[in-house]
Amino acid sequence: MSTDEAGQGASSAEGPGNSAENHGGSGRNLIQLVTPAGERISHPEFDPWVQDIADEQLCSLYEDMTVIRRIDVEATALQRQGELALWPPLLGQEASQIGSGRALREDDFVFSSYRENGVAYCRGVDLTDIIRVWRGNASAGWDPYTINMATPQIIIGAQTLHAVGYAMGIQNDGADSVAMTYFGDGATSKGDLNEAMVFAASFQAPVVFFCQNNHWAISEPVRLQSHVQLADRATGFGIPSMRVDGNDVLAVMAATRVALDRARRGGGPTFIEAVTYRMGPHTTADDPTRYRDANELEDWAAKDPISRVASLLERKGLLTEELQQHVRDKADAVAREMRSGCTTMADPEPLDIFKHVYSAPNTWLDRQQDHYSRYLASFGDPAGAASEEGAR
Amino acid sequence: MTQMTFARAINAGLRKSLENDPKVILLGEDIGTLGGVFRVTDGLQKDFGKHRVVDTPLAESGIIGTAVGLAYRGYRPVVEIQFDGFVYSAFDQIVSQVAKLHYRTQGAVKMPITIRVPFGGGIGSPEHHSESPEAYFTHTSGLRVVSVSNPQDAHTVIQQAISCNDPVLYFEPKRRYHDKGEVDESLDPRTALPMDTARVLTEGTDVTLVAYGPLVKTARDAATAAADEGVSIEVIDLRSLAPVDYATVEASVRKTGRLVVTHEAGQSGGLGAEVAASITERCFYHLEAAPVRVTGFDIPYPYSKLEMHHLPGLDRILDGVDRAMGRPNSLSGLEG
Numbered sequence: 001m002s003t004d005e006a007g008q009g010a011s012s013a014e015g016p017g018n019s020a021e022n023h024g025g026s027g028r029n030l031i032q033l034v035t036p037a038g039e040r041i042s043h044p045e046f047d048p049w050v051q052d053i054a055d056e057q058l059c060s061l062y063e064d065m066t067v068i069r070r071i072d073v074e075a076t077a078l079q080r081q082g083e084l085a086l087w088p089p090l091l092g093q094e095a096s097q098i099g100s101g102r103a104l105r106e107d108d109f110v111f112s113s114y115r116e117n118g119v120a121y122c123r124g125v126d127l128t129d130i131i132r133v134w135r136g137n138a139s140a141g142w143d144p145y146t147i148n149m150a151t152p153q154i155i156i157g158a159q160t161l162h163a164v165g166y167a168m169g170i171q172n173d174g175a176d177s178v179a180m181t182y183f184g185d186g187a188t189s190k191g192d193l194n195e196a197m198v199f200a201a202s203f204q205a206p207v208v209f210f211c212q213n214n215h216w217a218i219s220e221p222v223r224l225q226s227h228v229q230l231a232d233r234a235t236g237f238g239i240p241s242m243r244v245d246g247n248d249v250l251a252v253m254a255a256t257r258v259a260l261d262r263a264r265r266g267g268g269p270t271f272i273e274a275v276t277y278r279m280g281p282h283t284t285a286d287d288p289t290r291y292r293d294a295n296e297l298e299d300w301a302a303k304d305p306i307s308r309v310a311s312l313l314e315r316k317g318l319l320t321e322e323l324q325q326h327v328r329d330k331a332d333a334v335a336r337e338m339r340s341g342c343t344t345m346a347d348p349e350p351l352d353i354f355k356h357v358y359s360a361p362n363t364w365l366d367r368q369q370d371h372y373s374r375y376l377a378s379f380g381d382p383a384g385a386a387s388e389e390g391a392r
Numbered sequence: 393m394t395q396m397t398f399a400r401a402i403n404a405g406l407r408k409s410l411e412n413d414p415k416v417i418l419l420g421e422d423i424g425t426l427g428g429v430f431r432v433t434d435g436l437q438k439d440f441g442k443h444r445v446v447d448t449p450l451a452e453s454g455i456i457g458t459a460v461g462l463a464y465r466g467y468r469p470v471v472e473i474q475f476d477g478f479v480y481s482a483f484d485q486i487v488s489q490v491a492k493l494h495y496r497t498q499g500a501v502k503m504p505i506t507i508r509v510p511f512g513g514g515i516g517s518p519e520h521h522s523e524s525p526e527a528y529f530t531h532t533s534g535l536r537v538v539s540v541s542n543p544q545d546a547h548t549v550i551q552q553a554i555s556c557n558d559p560v561l562y563f564e565p566k567r568r569y570h571d572k573g574e575v576d577e578s579l580d581p582r583t584a585l586p587m588d589t590a591r592v593l594t595e596g597t598d599v600t601l602v603a604y605g606p607l608v609k610t611a612r613d614a615a616t617a618a619a620d621e622g623v624s625i626e627v628i629d630l631r632s633l634a635p636v637d638y639a640t641v642e643a644s645v646r647k648t649g650r651l652v653v654t655h656e657a658g659q660s661g662g663l664g665a666e667v668a669a670s671i672t673e674r675c676f677y678h679l680e681a682a683p684v685r686v687t688g689f690d691i692p693y694p695y696s697k698l699e700m701h702h703l704p705g706l707d708r709i710l711d712g713v714d715r716a717m718g719r720p721n722s723l724s725g726l727e728g
Contacts, residue, residue: 198449
């Protein structure tokens with residue numbers, strides 16, 4: 001499929017979705033397969049991409065979304081209890097993360113931002129590893145190669161270039177895996193994302209740009225980042241794009257599968273704008289009531305991604321008490337596991353700060369480590385000295 | 393042994409690395425068909441193909457950021473930044489990503505990226521083409537920073553940098569690109585002097601003169617001139633700017649009792665300040681005089697008609713040596 005064909009194909013993909021969040025640009029309609037009321041609507045172009053999602057898989061997606069919402073609740077509680085320094089909730093973005101995350105293959109590689117806890121969950125991350133960073137015990141919670149997902153990126157948009165470089169490597173290796181990168185609406189203003197799209201288009205790299213347009217970059221609304229729909233930005237780079245209802249897990253999965261398939265078949269990059277909403281704060285340190293209208297939140301609550309799937313399941317007669325109990329139990333178990341992993345996590349050792357700065361000895365650093373270890377040893381109890389900061 | 397220019401020596405080193413390791417991949421602007429604006433990568437794309445020697449779009453952050461992704465995938469990217477003044481566009485990717493990913497991932501992700509930066513002045517260029525940005529990078533932990541001063545080192549150290557599992561900033565003194573020297577291409581980089589080691593170039597007893605990159609030649613010329621006046625200068629080619637091989641500098645200063653450091657970069661917060669402070673800490677009681685810095689001024693790099701005033705030349709270095717020696721000099725009579 002050529003870039004042009006793909007672009008037109010995506011542009012013509014108009015579902016009967018809502019248009020509440022259009023702001024300027026082409027006014028492209030959202031790709032939607034399930035209405036906010038939970039009605040499954042047909043979409044000739046995208047239906048084939050999720051026709052394998054039988055009742056059982058639908059229940060499983062519902063379970064995933066419920067579990068990661070529960071992870072959010074539990075982590076927020078841990079933060080309020082002083083166990084975590086900070087937590088970035090994804091509340092409201094469950095469909096975007098589960099729909100896209102479950103579309104990935106094991107050998108694909110993810111470069112995400114810092115809010116993709118749901119994607120990490122799909123990749124099979126150990127839950128203790130998710131919170132290691134937010135507890136302050138590590139700069140990164142896991143070895144990226146164990147789950148084929150880079151650790152959270154704080155610098156906005158920086159990871160998009162890493163994904164493109166990784167995709168160029170895939171291309172050189174002659175493999176058919178894909179690099180997928182997640183970022184928010186704010187990142188579309190950054191130079192790095194724009195350079196990433198230039199590189200991706202130039203080399204036709206097998207990469208998927210997955211933008212979760214959650215409408216807010218901390219306190220700044222998306223209209224401050226862009227005067228056109230974000231999906232339209234990709235067009236200028238020659239990258240086909242799709243604009244999907246990010247609260248519709250089936251639509252997100254279908255769009256992601258289209259993009260992944262294109263990349264695997266040598267069709268190059270795709271940009272997906274998943275239109276969703278961050279229903280919680282930016283992080284636990286944020287207070288969205290200072291900048292956000294309560295009515296807006298109410299509007300979006302009506303489009304809640306989890307209740308949408310629940311309604312769909314109900315219409316199909318699948319939302320049994322048995323299923324709901326199973327999902328609750330699973331969420332409880334995951335939350336318990338995360339809490340226990342958090343509270344029993346061993347504190348790092350003081351001299352760990354010197355580890356892994358370099359892969360080979362560095363005389364400057366070795367000297368500083370030696371001097372500091374002598375300093376600590378002068379207290380007789382290295383751990384004690386570190387905890388008595390400023391005691392002298 | 394073969395006579396070759398500095399630029400050719402780097403080219404030959406890159407060629408060897410490309411031959412020896414299929415994971416080595418070159419990225420940069422104009423490095424393919426053109427062979428780079430200084431021809432350092434001349435002929436490499438023709439021989440190794442467009443997938444090994446990649447002409448990139450004009451985007452420095454893009455070049456470094458994609459190199460990070462390639463390193464994630466197990467490649468060893470060698471990146472060319474066309475001119476020193478263009479490296480700032482890639483600063484965030486270098487200091488926040490390249491430098492920190494090994495630390496961030498507790499060693500799981502290696503960043504064996506070599507960033508080649510033609511640097512320094514003296515070639516009559518417009519602004520942004522003659523800068524000495526090394527201190528920005530020596531200040532960033534996680535990076536190794538080297539600068540070479542002769543064709544043999546250029547040839548060997550580029551191979552050492554590429555095979556190093558840490559990221560390396562490799563500063564090439566562009567005004568020396570056309571200088572010729574003997575290069576033993578059979579020298580094994582694994583057994584040659586390691587890139588993080590300084591080298592004593594000329595032995596002396598009165599003053600230790602530390603230089604790197606483009607000023608090493610000037611420093612040697614100064615030592616020759618000083619010898620005529622009966623002053624014996626020990627010249628040290630630092631080679632590694634991060635980490636600095638203080639053991640070698642310290643041993644020399646313990647012998648001479650005097651230290652002069654010279655570089656093209658501005659003085660404040662420069663590497664000379666770091667060397668002077670570290671040597672003072674390490675061998676204060678062996679110093680006969682305060683360390684002296686002979687550097688560029690704290691100004692934006694000037695227009696080329698005046699650049700030779702900014703760049704430390706032989707006479708300014710000798711004046712600095714006189715200050716260290718307590719001999720009559722340009723600042724004689726000034727208090728403090």
